[in-house]
Amino acid sequence: MTRRHGDSDVWQFDTSPCHRVVISAPPAFYEAAEALGVTVAADEPLARHTTFHIGGPADLYAAVNTIAQLERLAELAAAHALPLTILGGGSNILASDGGVRGLVIANQTRDFGVRVADLRLADPALLTVGADVLAASGVALAGLARWTIKQGWAGLEWAVSVPGTVGGAVIGNAGAHGGDIARNLAWAFVADPGAGRAPRLRAAADLEFTYRSSILKRRSGGAVVLAAGFTLSRGDPVELAACADGFLARRRASQPTEPSAGSIFRNPPGDVAGRLIEAVGLKGQRIGGAQVSPRHANFIVNVAQATAADVLALIDLIRQRVFAQFGVELIPEILFLGDWSAQPPYGMLHGV
């Protein structure tokens, strides 16, 4: 069966045998993407692009290298009413086995520096405010932190051990070792595809950061972080590097090395999720190819071609046991991406 999706020119096809409803785009979309220098692929397995090494196919998948490509491709998706997902490092998500409908943009924008010009924006006049350090949203946060340390900028040392991109870190207010994005961010440059307006500068104070969250994460309204500006202070590169190396060493000693998405649950107020999971006897518990890490109980690791369903079953088991024993409702820190119609996940699809 083929049918029109709303009033748009997006077509959906029921595909047998699994009845996955694939969203495809008309030739005009592919042509416009080509004109931006972007190649759109169909049915790209997301397991290749997530740190969990889990995830079914994206209907449409395209990698972008510049902020202009990111902004314009997102706008193009909106113009064609394509559901849009931005993928950073894929380090804080569980992508469903059924995959993700619509377009997934892999954010591989890599420009950064100390001047607005370093970002190579299509329209630099839109970004009127500088910062000590500016980065495109696809820049690896840990790499940026290392660079700032070498340049004698203090503030991002905590970030050397955090995987993923600047954009993903802004969305989730990433943090470690007592630091977080909220403390260092001056502003984010944010697009609202389909809203009919140019990207806007949003001051950090307007992003309503809370523990591992921001207004952009809570409202899942389709905003795209294009770039970020950081306020840092001056420091001694040797001392900063020693501090960062200490953080990394602590990480290596305490965290598993198998594929994962980092901490699965937020720490509940006044407690530590890993302690609770260990206390209910689930450290090392395995379902299918997924296991509660024997090294760190708040990590679920992919030890043998785990599926998203395996991980979800472990998440459910942990939540039930911890609630039964301690009356504490653990809330996932990771985000659930994609089509979960075959297996409705934990009620809150987009985290908090």
Ligand SMILES: Cc1cc2nc3c(=O)[nH]c(=O)nc-3n(C[C@H](O)[C@H](O)[C@H](O)COP(=O)(O)OP(=O)(O)OC[C@H]3O[C@@H](n4cnc5c(N)ncnc54)[C@H](O)[C@@H]3O)c2cc1C
């Ligand atoms: C081994 C390991 C250790 C970790 N340790 C930490 C830690 O110490 N502290 C911590 O905070 N986190 C940690 N994490 C989790 C993860 O690294 C962070 O949450 C990271 O900031 C996610 O960034 P990402 O680019 O991978 O985002 P993704 O996982 O790709 O995306 C996360 C969400 O943000 C959205 N998104 C991403 N980029 C954009 C954008 N430009 N615009 C709009 N939406 C966007 C995605 O659609 C998705 O909803 C760890 C993960 C692993 C695997």
